Amino acid sequence: MNNSVLVKIARTHLVERKKQSIIAALGVTFGIGTYIILMSFMTGLNGLLDGLILNRTPHIRIYNEVEASKVQPIEMADPFKDSNFVHVVENIKPRRSQASIRNNQGIRLALQKDPRVKGITPIVSARVFYQSGSVLLNGNLMGIDAIEQEKLFNFNQYIVGGKPEDLNNSKNGIILGAGVAKKLRLKVGDYVPMITSTGESMRLKIVAFFQSGLAEVDNTQSYANIKTAQLAANEGPSYATDLYIKLKNIDEALPMTREISEAFGVHAVDINTANAQFETGTSIRNLISYAVSITLLIVAGFGIYNILNMLIYEKMNDIAILKAMGFSGGDVKRIFIYQALLIGIIGGAVGLLMGYGVSVLISKAPFETEALPTVKTFPVNFELAFYIGGSLFAIITTFFAGYLPARKASKIDPVEIIRGQ
Amino acid sequence: MSTILEVKNINKYFYDPVKVQVLNGVNFSMNKGEFVSIQGKSGCGKSTLLYLLSTMDTNYEGEIWLKGELLTGKSSNELAKIRNEHIGFVFQFHYLLPEFSVLENVMMPALKLGLKSKSEVEHIAYEKLKMLDIADQAKKRATQISGGQKQRVAIARALINDPNIIMGDEPTGNLDSKNADLVFGIFKDLTSSLGMSMLIVTHDDDFAKRSDRVITMADGRIVSES
Ligand SMILES: Nc1ncnc2c1ncn2[C@@H]1O[C@H](COP(=O)(O)OP(=O)(O)OP(=O)(O)O)[C@@H](O)[C@H]1O
Ligand SMILES: [Mg+2]
Numbered sequence A: 001m002n003n004s005v006l007v008k009i010a011r012t013h014l015v016e017r018k019k020q021s022i023i024a025a026l027g028v029t030f031g032i033g034t035y036i037i038l039m040s041f042m043t044g045l046n047g048l049l050d051g052l053i054l055n056r057t058p059h060i061r062i063y064n065e066v067e068a069s070k071v072q073p074i075e076m077a078d079p080f081k082d083s084n085f086v087h088v089v090e091n092i093k094p095r096r097s098q099a100s101i102r103n104n105q106g107i108r109l110a111l112q113k114d115p116r117v118k119g120i121t122p123i124v125s126a127r128v129f130y131q132s133g134s135v136l137l138n139g140n141l142m143g144i145d146a147i148e149q150e151k152l153f154n155f156n157q158y159i160v161g162g163k164p165e166d167l168n169n170s171k172n173g174i175i176l177g178a179g180v181a182k183k184l185r186l187k188v189g190d191y192v193p194m195i196t197s198t199g200e201s202m203r204l205k206i207v208a209f210f211q212s213g214l215a216e217v218d219n220t221q222s223y224a225n226i227k228t229a230q231l232a233a234n235e236g237p238s239y240a241t242d243l244y245i246k247l248k249n250i251d252e253a254l255p256m257t258r259e260i261s262e263a264f265g266v267h268a269v270d271i272n273t274a275n276a277q278f279e280t281g282t283s284i285r286n287l288i289s290y291a292v293s294i295t296l297l298i299v300a301g302f303g304i305y306n307i308l309n310m311l312i313y314e315k316m317n318d319i320a321i322l323k324a325m326g327f328s329g330g331d332v333k334r335i336f337i338y339q340a341l342l343i344g345i346i347g348g349a350v351g352l353l354m355g356y357g358v359s360v361l362i363s364k365a366p367f368e369t370e371a372l373p374t375v376k377t378f379p380v381n382f383e384l385a386f387y388i389g390g391s392l393f394a395i396i397t398t399f400f401a402g403y404l405p406a407r408k409a410s411k412i413d414p415v416e417i418i419r420g421q
Numbered sequence B: 001m002s003t004i005l006e007v008k009n010i011n012k013y014f015y016d017p018v019k020v021q022v023l024n025g026v027n028f029s030m031n032k033g034e035f036v037s038i039q040g041k042s043g044c045g046k047s048t049l050l051y052l053l054s055t056m057d058t059n060y061e062g063e064i065w066l067k068g069e070l071l072t073g074k075s076s077n078e079l080a081k082i083r084n085e086h087i088g089f090v091f092q093f094h095y096l097l098p099e100f101s102v103l104e105n106v107m108m109p110a111l112k113l114g115l116k117s118k119s120e121v122e123h124i125a126y127e128k129l130k131m132l133d134i135a136d137q138a139k140k141r142a143t144q145i146s147g148g149q150k151q152r153v154a155i156a157r158a159l160i161n162d163p164n165i166i167m168g169d170e171p172t173g174n175l176d177s178k179n180a181d182l183v184f185g186i187f188k189d190l191t192s193s194l195g196m197s198m199l200i201v202t203h204d205d206d207f208a209k210r211s212d213r214v215i216t217m218a219d220g221r222i223v224s225e226s
Helices: A002-016 A018-053 A104-112 A146-153 A178-184 A226-232 A250-264 A276-314 A316-325 A329-364 A384-410 A414-420 B046-053 B076-086 B102-113 B118-131 B147-159 B177-193 B205-209
Strands: A060-063 A117-132 A135-144 A173-177 A191-196 A201-210 A221-225 A242-247 A267-270 B003-014 B020-031 B035-040 B061-066 B087-090 B165-169 B197-201 B213-218 B221-225
Touching: A002 A018, A002 A329, A002 B102, A018 A276, A018 A329, A018 A384, A060 A250, A104 A117, A104 A242, A104 A250, A117 A146, A117 A178, A117 A226, A135 A146, A135 A178, A135 A191, A135 A226, A146 A242, A173 A178, A178 A201, A201 A221, A201 A226, A221 A226, A242 A250, A250 A267, A276 A316, A276 A329, A276 A384, A316 A329, A316 A414, A316 B076, A316 B102, A329 A384, A329 B076, A414 B046, B003 B046, B003 B197, B020 B046, B020 B197, B020 B221, B035 B046, B035 B177, B035 B205, B046 B165, B046 B197, B076 B087, B076 B102, B087 B147, B102 B118, B102 B147, B118 B147, B147 B177, B177 B197
Parallel strands: A135 A221, A173 A201, B035 B197, B035 B213, B087 B165, B165 B197
Antiparallel strands: A060 A242, A060 A267, A117 A135, A117 A191, A117 A242, A173 A221, A191 A201, B003 B020, B003 B061, B213 B221
């Protein structure tokens, strides 16, 4: 009962000053609208970029570093143990067979049972040269299980002109990097002549193109099934150069990586270590969105503060009368805080609508990118949390903008005003 | 007769620019249903005393009792509540809220009190306006009526919560003799029918003569009571 009178007075004050109230509310509208648009768009973009790199990257990669033995045979020989000697030995070579991960099938079986693991798939990486007449292009042929790869790393998002499964159907199939295809002027159905690292010739039939948007990858990489790649590497059926692991929870990547390298004596790297700079980009984009929106809202807050301050000077008499009638300082304070909140709620609600409307428009705008052949429009993230956050934000800022003038109004001494007449 | 208002040894000082004593040992008491006028030369401290009694000014020495309750030293929230419920105040200048209608202005203190529903309050507000002969102006804006009408609206507003005491600072100062008579009649009527008490500052000797008792002030003191 008591409160509804205060709300009524607050509302009447605002309605009597339509123009000023609307301008104050518009400030909030633009602040909230911009916040929604920026956040939806920026996080949509982040999601897209995450998809570009993070989704495609294994959470843990197990590999075998090809390196020279730490203790060379010559150092074991008694006469040369002393480091005073300069060791000159022709041909220190890593053994070839070390390229494969030892016992990779055993590791796979063991990790597949781990409840934290979503999936694990072997990769056979083989150096090749794509051949075009007398020109040789450096390349990397990756032997994969196409179905697993699609399931774990959204492989199909980067495939144009065919389906990843086609690799499993044809024995000699290859999914050629789009960059390579462009350089060699090849199309789906053509054969690519290649020379393997052991010097043998191979001809594979193109079933689709692979387009990641990262030029260095698209210009070298191609995919074949595991058997074909093992053939290209001149290796047997247990050969695998990498194991890609996807976890159910990405946060477990780092501890699990340590665990794996200790348990199996293999090299392993986790996604965050491999892509540290990527996280930084995401957080900077978020920071910019927040900074811009908060700035706009603070400006809107000053607008409200200003208008209420002016209103209180105009309304000195009314405040004195209200107090003489028995309204307390707290009642008067609430009247002005309600005014600020009314401006905030109405301006904020319109801002949410505006933000949503513009986000919808952006999400319909065409956006063609080399990077993601399957994406046709701008990425926009319609997350409810932004709308809830925006509303809270509007209410909190307007509350504080209204609080100081309201407190000033509550302290007005009615006797002084009444005497002044 | 029971005492409604009692004032004990009130001193009041102003400090700006120098310390001046404007009320000096003021003592008096008023009974329920009594009609008291305060008279005195301009600047003798009548308004100052009234602001103290109305609880709006709390900066004084001495004690003020209303209905046997000590008001001195109460918090401003408690005083606001007491003012709302038990004291009706009418100023010399008609203080109405310009953005509200006449009816809404009259209803305001009752809505603040919150004891009755809005429709009940509206009904009572109409009665008060009828009593002051301005019910036909109820729907008009407070700024759209004449000075004398405004003053009567302000009186209706002071009556809305049926207070124990009405305090007026020259409430008829801006009225012609016909309307001043009307207001005096209503005040007189309220004392006898509802037992309300009236404490009215006035320069109008005629008005003062017709009240139950006249308190005369000079230089911050009460010089005679008759
Ligand atoms: N805020 C103030 N600061 C200093 N002195 C003040 C203040 N208010 C009033 N006074 C002084 O207090 C004295 C009493 O003033 P008050 O308004 O009570 O007189 P009054 O009897 O109501 O006069 P009037 O009949 O003209 O209305 C005056 O001398 C006045 O100058
Ligand atoms: Mg006076």
